[in-house]
Amino acid sequence: MVDQGLVHCATLRERNLLADVCAHLERHRAAGARRRDLLRLVASSLRAAGHDAAVCVSRWEKSPSHPAGEHAYIDVLLPAASDRGACERVLVDADFRSAFEVARPTKAYRALLQCLPPVFVGRDDRLRLLVAAAADAARASLKKRGLHLPPWRKLEYMRAKWLSPYDREAPTPPPQPEATTGELAGDGEGGGPSA
Secondary structure, three states, X not given: OOOHHHHOOOOHHHHHHHHHHHHHXXXXXXXXXXXXXXXXXXXXXXXXXXXXXXXXXXXXXXXOOOOOEEEEEEEEEEOOOOOOOOOEEEEEEOOXXXXXXXXOOOHHHHHHHHHOOOOEEEOHHHHHHHHHHHHHHHHHHXXXXXXXXXXXXXXXXXXXXXXXXXXXXXXXXXXXXXXXXXXXXXXXXXXXXXX
């Protein structure tokens, strides 16, 4: 089973961020947003609430044990907790639990899946341990069912999703209302506004 200390947010700041993320996810999902659009909308909503948030896309190369791939998630750079500290990078995955679903899971693995947070908010050190525990349990579940462990369920591949080199997308500015021709040219003499 997964250590409950790994499952729950480690700090009050993470718990508050999780509450914000879930509220924005619910609102944007209800409006019909799709996955990549959903991530951008949530990151934008977090920025509007004062967070330094952006969509990150990690990419990794093919290796002998797993295929190449890419994965999108959000990161939030929280201000330093002290004057001398550095900002804290917190990872946000809006669909975390589903990343660990396997074919024909055992009862024990289904129970583990239910323990995993549907939305992950936390630092990479906690994520690293949680992914290791879940990947190990997935391997055991598949082995018990006599199924082969697919390359995309191996620990190295699962960690690569969040811990590979990534590009942090620059936030796109909100669309500006377009000016009408009269506003651009002006209505009075000299091209300025009329008196």
